[in-house]
Amino acid sequence: MAWNHLRNLNRISIHRILHHRFQPLVNARFFSDAAASLPQPQPKQPSPPSSLKDNELAKFAAISDTWWDSEGPFKPLHAMNPTRLAFIRSALCRHFKKDPYSAKPLEGLKIVDVGCGGGILSEPLARLGATVTGVDAVEKNIKIAQLHAGLDPETSTIEFCCTTAEKLVEEGRKFDAVMALEVIEHVADPAEFCKSLAALTIADGATVISTINRSMRAYATAIVAAEYILHWLPRGTHQWSSFLTPEELVLILQRAGINVEEMAGFVYNPVTGRWSLSDDISVNFIAFGTKSSNNE
Numbered sequence: 026m027a028w029n030h031l032r033n034l035n036r037i038s039i040h041r042i043l044h045h046r047f048q049p050l051v052n053a054r055f056f057s058d059a060a061a062s063l064p065q066p067q068p069k070q071p072s073p074p075s076s077l078k079d080n081e082l083a084k085f086a087a088i089s090d091t092w093w094d095s096e097g098p099f100k101p102l103h104a105m106n107p108t109r110l111a112f113i114r115s116a117l118c119r120h121f122k123k124d125p126y127s128a129k130p131l132e133g134l135k136i137v138d139v140g141c142g143g144g145i146l147s148e149p150l151a152r153l154g155a156t157v158t159g160v161d162a163v164e165k166n167i168k169i170a171q172l173h174a175g176l177d178p179e180t181s182t183i184e185f186c187c188t189t190a191e192k193l194v195e196e197g198r199k200f201d202a203v204m205a206l207e208v209i210e211h212v213a214d215p216a217e218f219c220k221s222l223a224a225l226t227i228a229d230g231a232t233v234i235s236t237i238n239r240s241m242r243a244y245a246t247a248i249v250a251a252e253y254i255l256h257w258l259p260r261g262t263h264q265w266s267s268f269l270t271p272e273e274l275v276l277i278l279q280r281a282g283i284n285v286e287e288m289a290g291f292v293y294n295p296v297t298g299r300w301s302l303s304d305d306i307s308v309n310f311i312a313f314g315t316k317s318s319n320n321e
């Protein structure tokens with residue numbers, strides 16, 4: 026990141042130096058008078074760097090028609106969904122003082138699901154009463170998500186859009202809660218991505234991120250076992266070096282203005298084939314953070 030920044034700076038200064046050195050001196054006055062009479066370009070707000078990594082997006086585009094096949098490559102996400110939803114539901118209800126026992130506990134909350142894929146999380150959030158926007162950088166994923174959600178009146182109201190968190194920030198969008206589940210390990214710059222998620226979150230709102238720990242256990246289970254032995258995921262789905270430790274995630278969220286208040290692990294029981302919430306954050310984990318009201 027620092028290197029790219031330096032390279033950009035260098036490009037700008039080299040351009041300036043060349044431009045000034047070769048301006049014919051005799052014409053300088055004419056050009057400056059003419060320039061003054063032209064409409065002056067407005068200073069442009071620098072765009073945030075893109076979170077997109079083409080090779081990562083290509084992996085998801087290649088299997089986009091399998092999003093709703095609960096035995097396909099997204100089987101682990103389907104299997105984990107009730108567990109992660111239980112965590113999100115109870116953390117959101119506690120934070121926003123909602124009744125977790127009501128039929129629509131998330132009613133009144135505007136939630137964005139960043140990197141929503143086929144809408145595996147967006148749909149149950151909508152069923153719990155939230156007003157949901159699902160965004161994904163892969164057009165095919167959004168098409169599948171729209172088609173699937175359209176089958177049920179409770180989910181057909183979800184707004185799906187092929188875009189990124191940083192573009193939503195540019196559009197000035199804000200949400201009570203921002204979700205990015207199993208996405209951060211696939212983006213170009215996790216710290217910048219967290220800044221975009223924070224910017225999308227209202228003051229006193231919530232940001233929720235789930236990902237995989239950069240631990241030896243995660244290497245053995247989430248990569249070697251899941252991709253090479255059990256074939257749950259296509260080989261090469263995950264790069265161990267792209268994982269973040271919980272400490273790193275807490276720190277980059279803190280720098281983005283989000284305080285992590287709760288964290289939990291998801292653990293898999295090979296006997297029952299079920300996932301459950303746990304204190305063990307050594308492989309899969311989820312973090313719930315809030316944006317302080319003076320962080321607008």
Ligand SMILES: C[S@@+](CC[C@H](N)C(=O)[O-])C[C@H]1O[C@@H](n2cnc3c(N)ncnc32)[C@H](O)[C@@H]1O
Binds near residue numbers: 077140206
């Ligand atoms: C592992 S899937 C997770 C899907 C969903 N969040 C879930 O947990 O059910 C990761 C998704 O993130 C999307 N994605 C990757 N990088 C992205 C980015 N920079 N901006 C938006 N979406 C992105 C991919 O296209 C893919 O659909």
Ligand SMILES: [Mg+2]
Binds near residue numbers: 208211
């Ligand atoms: Mg992943």
